[in-house]
Amino acid sequence: MSPFSFCFYTNYRDIDLNGDGIVERVYFIEAYGDAVYICINNKCIMEYSYSYGIVDIDKSDHFKEIIAENPLDLYSRIYYYDGNKIIKMAELPGIQENFKVNGSGIIEARTQGNILHAWFYTKKYRLNRSHQLEPIEEDLYPMNSSVKVVKELPLYKSRDDLSIGAVLRPGEEAVILSSDNKQWCLIENSKGERGWFKIKDYSLVENINEDAFKVFEGLICGE
Ligand SMILES: [Ca+2]
Ligand SMILES: [Ca+2]
The missing domain is CATH 2.40.128 (Lipocalin)
Structure with a gap:
């Protein structure tokens, strides 16, 4: 009772x-x-x-x-x-x-990203031996946000090599492919040129010290 x-x-x-x-x-x-x-x-x-x-x-x-x-x-x-x-x-x-729960021991949770804009990714949690759920950290999470470049943006070649590779030009279309959800974003333009930009303070693009909402059109404002 x-x-x-x-x-x-x-x-x-x-x-x-x-x-x-x-x-x-x-x-x-x-x-x-x-x-x-x-x-x-x-x-x-x-x-x-x-x-x-x-x-x-x-x-x-x-x-x-x-x-x-x-x-x-x-x-x-x-x-x-x-x-x-x-x-x-x-x-x-x-x-x-x-x-999403499919009986495999993993829960997938649609989760809002912490940087750049209001994007969502799938975060996974795994049952451990103590029957607790622990997060599975991943290096990069898919973002796939389509944007239009409005301000020239030189991109870093990699996260370990901060020399400039591709340069995004105003007017071109691009897709932000993925992010580590901490500071790094990988972006590709329509010619298939890829590079990295680095974020601090939620949406400041360190490469050119400009807010991402002034660099790209198509980002979604969070709450
Ligand atoms: Ca029982
Ligand atoms: Ca069970």
């Missing part, structure tokens, strides 16, 4: 979360303000989510996981139940519809 059996509880589901053949009851209880308790049987933890889903991140283990989503602040917390405790696994950006 719930310790809050006198309270109104919502969104309940009966499901075996830890593979022991015994069904657990999952439900919400309203707390105060925006807070709720998310509960499994008689164990509850405070949350700020408005809905939850149950997924199977790794089909080869006995657990199913709970995604508690907060659509206002656009994050989700992932939990599992070990038969005794509700255990937090990770907090991911976005809500359920931003996630």
Whole structure:
């Protein structure tokens, strides 16, 4: 029985979360303000989510996981139940519809980039041996943003070689192919010439000390 059996509880589901053949009851209880308790049987933890889903991140283990989503602040917390405790696994950006779960042990989360403009990439998280989700860091993430060059931009040959290679000219079309999401972007013009530009302070292009929104047309303003 719930310790809050006198309270109104919502969104309940009966499901075996830890593979022991015994069904657990999952439900919400309203707390105060925006807070709720998310509960499994008689164990509850405070949350700020408005809905939850149950997924199977790794089909080869006995657990199913709970995604508690907060659509206002656009994050989700992932939990599992070990038969005794509700255990937090990770907090991911976005809500359920931003996630892809295919049972392989990896969650893919559509994630907004940290530099240049409002672009999105897929960030992957892997289940580790402690049944926690850890991010998989990648060297470069695809961006594929089409832009028009409005200010001449000399490009560095590589991230290790800051001599100038290709030069982008005003009026030409280009595609920002990828970024490390920290400071580097790889761009290619329509002639197939490639090079790198370096970003600091979100959108300042270090190569010419000019804001990217004055260098390119077609970037998307973030919030
Ligand atoms: Ca169970
Ligand atoms: Ca599983």
